[in-house]
Amino acid sequence: MSKALETILEIDLSALTHNFNYLKSKLQPQTKFLAVVKAFAYGSDSVEIAKHLQKLNVDYFAVAYTQEGIALRDAGIKTPILVLHPQSINAETLIDRCLEPNIYSAKLLNDFITVAEQQGQKDYPIHLKFNTGLNRLGFNQKDVDTVVARLKSTTAVYVKSIFSHLAASEDLNEKDFTLQQIETFKAIASSFKSKSGIEPWLHLCNTSGIINYPEAHFNMVRSGIGLYGFGNSELEDKYFKPIANLKSVVSQIHEIDKGKSVGYNRAYTSNRNERVATIPIGHADGLSRIYGNKKGFVLLMMRKPISLVMFVWI
Numbered sequence: 001m002s003k004a005l006e007t008i009l010e011i012d013l014s015a016l017t018h019n020f021n022y023l024k025s026k027l028q029p030q031t032k033f034l035a036v037v038k039a040f041a042y043g044s045d046s047v048e049i050a051k052h053l054q055k056l057n058v059d060y061f062a063v064a065y066t067q068e069g070i071a072l073r074d075a076g077i078k079t080p081i082l083v084l085h086p087q088s089i090n091a092e093t094l095i096d097r098c099l100e101p102n103i104y105s106a107k108l109l110n111d112f113i114t115v116a117e118q119q120g121q122k123d124y125p126i127h128l129k130f131n132t133g134l135n136r137l138g139f140n141q142k143d144v145d146t147v148v149a150r151l152k153s154t155t156a157v158y159v160k161s162i163f164s165h166l167a168a169s170e171d172l173n174e175k176d177f178t179l180q181q182i183e184t185f186k187a188i189a190s191s192f193k194s195k196s197g198i199e200p201w202l203h204l205c206n207t208s209g210i211i212n213y214p215e216a217h218f219n220m221v222r223s224g225i226g227l228y229g230f231g232n233s234e235l236e237d238k239y240f241k242p243i244a245n246l247k248s249v250v251s252q253i254h255e256i257d258k259g260k261s262v263g264y265n266r267a268y269t270s271n272r273n274e275r276v277a278t279i280p281i282g283h284a285d286g287l288s289r290i291y292g293n294k295k296g297f298v299l300l301m302m303r304k305p306i307s308l309v310m311f312v313w314i
């Protein structure tokens with residue numbers, strides 16, 4: 001561990017490699033791996049994370065928004081990128097930047113096909129999302145016929161994969177619900193395949209799904225939180241290594257008398273003479289105020305022992 005000279009979020013790429021290899025060890029050799037790098041790679045740095053995973057030959061990336069995909073393309077990422085939550089207005093940009101949309105509604109399917117046809121596209125890769133119980137994004141099982149009919153009317157797009165998302169893969173009390181989702185997904189996939197005559201890849205599992213439902217890995221898995229070092233259960237966490245370390249320095253120490261207040265809105269009052277340390281980070285940096293007034297803690301590494309009542313406020 002290096003010493004912080006100011007506030008930094010240190011990202012350990014060797015921990016990322018470790019987590020990637022650990023998750024891969026749970027897969028069959030032919031199962032593809034999609035790395036979810038949305039939201040700045042879960043608050044770290046999507047470009048650095050994606051560059052490293054690209055070197056490790058990850059098969060796919062996923063981001064939430066088109067703009068996040070553009071940032072990866074601008075940084076020279078060549079690996080295919082699935083955009084999980086695009087809007088119709090993004091269609092042209094998606095095609096321009098070689099980004100593959102999740103198509104989750106009839107409106108988006110129509111709008112995307114219209115733009116792809118206008119641009120003279122042939123077999124542009126798209127991914128269809130079906131809702132199997134999370135009730136977030138996706139077509140429903142009863143929509144298969146209309147989706148297939150719309151797809152048969154064009155050659156501009158090609159369904160590269162069909163996927164769904166598990167609602168409770170980390171909660172083994174909900175195992176029956178998850179098994180039901182898996183069955184619904186299989187039924188949708190087989191109905192789609194027989195009606196459309198195409199054989200798209202299938203994918204369903206997030207990190208906890210990879211760990212808890214090996215029978216449902218299908219052609220590809222999608223992992224986010226596991227890559228960043230968390231297994232979603234205490235049992236699994238020990239096999240992962242957190243990739244990020246938030247470090248800072250003590251800028252100033254105040255000696256305050258008993259009865260003095262500290263921090264915004266005078267949230268804390270000392271009940272004896274105390275020492276208070278200030279660290280250069282706060283809620284503007286995304287460190288929530290819910291950690292204020294003794295609810296958050298820092299680990300203090302000292303070169304020589306001093307007596308200090310450590311108190312964090314932000």
Ligand SMILES: *Cc1c(COP(=O)(O)O)cnc(C)c1O
Binds near residue numbers: 207
């Ligand atoms: C965010 C997301 C994931 C990643 O889930 P983790 O639990 O972080 O592994 C996978 N699939 C979809 C559709 C997502 O939105």
